[in-house]
Amino acid sequence: MCSKNLIMLSLRGRGTLWPFGLVIFSAAVWLGLFSTRAVAEGHERSAVACSDVAVEILGASPREQELICAAAAQGIEFFRRCKFEISQQIRVAVVEDHLKVCGVDAFGSYSAESRTIELLDLKACSLKASENQAYRSLPPPEFYSSIVVHEVAHAIFRSLVRDTAHTRATHEYVAYAVQISSMRPAVRQQFLSSIQRQPPTDLEPFVDIVFLLGPSKFAAMAYDHYSMPGNGCRILQGLVSGRIEFPRMEEFD
Numbered sequence: 001m002c003s004k005n006l007i008m009l010s011l012r013g014r015g016t017l018w019p020f021g022l023v024i025f026s027a028a029v030w031l032g033l034f035s036t037r038a039v040a041e042g043h044e045r046s047a048v049a050c051s052d053v054a055v056e057i058l059g060a061s062p063r064e065q066e067l068i069c070a071a072a073a074q075g076i077e078f079f080r081r082c083k084f085e086i087s088q089q090i091r092v093a094v095v096e097d098h099l100k101v102c103g104v105d106a107f108g109s110y111s112a113e114s115r116t117i118e119l120l121d122l123k124a125c126s127l128k129a130s131e132n133q134a135y136r137s138l139p140p141p142e143f144y145s146s147i148v149v150h151e152v153a154h155a156i157f158r159s160l161v162r163d164t165a166h167t168r169a170t171h172e173y174v175a176y177a178v179q180i181s182s183m184r185p186a187v188r189q190q191f192l193s194s195i196q197r198q199p200p201t202d203l204e205p206f207v208d209i210v211f212l213l214g215p216s217k218f219a220a221m222a223y224d225h226y227s228m229p230g231n232g233c234r235i236l237q238g239l240v241s242g243r244i245e246f247p248r249m250e251e252f253d
Contacts, residue, residue, distance in 0.1 A: 075152030082233035177226035
């Protein structure tokens with residue numbers, strides 16, 4: 001079984017369309033599996049380092065470099081506001097065409113083993129996002145930046161919890177909360193208003209099967225819950241310390 005977490009684009013796996021259709025499905029890598037095509041094949045564009053954050057970028061255009069550095073800084077600042085100091089180096093490799101992970105089309109993915117984020121380039125990302133009802137109306141540069149923030153959140157949260165056995169839904173909750181928080185208010189409201197949902201009042205909805213069946217809805221609910229008064233940093237700090245754990249499906253059996 002391929003156990004890689006990623007930002008999936010259409011969830012078309014080996015010719016099969018998953019029942020929830022065109023959605024964004026994202027996650028961090030669980031077993032260190034990683035498609036290193038962007039790194040292994042190399043790029044004509046040289047590697048560059050962001051000036052303000054410990055991020056190295058491979059294969060990006062100047063515009064993509066600008067967006068990635070700014071988005072990475074947003075993701076890092078999110079965690080710093082909750083009193084987490086981030087010292088790890090993050091590598092971002094940009095690919096020019098299709099990105100497939102575990103046989104599935106993806107916008108991006110993060111490898112905990114190599115500490116590398118792999119992303120579609122801005123043009124390919126924008127084209128693929130236009131096929132997704134929840135994201136096609138969002139400004140392409142802002143949508144692209146939000147993907148970077150999401151993957152940076154995976155990288156940071158993964159390093160903070162190390163080998164703690166949090167559920168996939170836990171990792172996704174954090175990454176989506178950071179991603180949607182990073183959007184400009186008007187863009188965030190545009191996305192949230194496109195998702196029909198009941199705002200959660202507790203952690204019960206945040207289980208793997210809910211994420212798998214509706215990642216966009218899961219994303220909106222994660223933001224709803226995290227941004228409630230009294231949650232926010234309390235939730236994030238509790239997850240890192242182990243004081244808070246999300247429910248597991250077996251608890252509902």
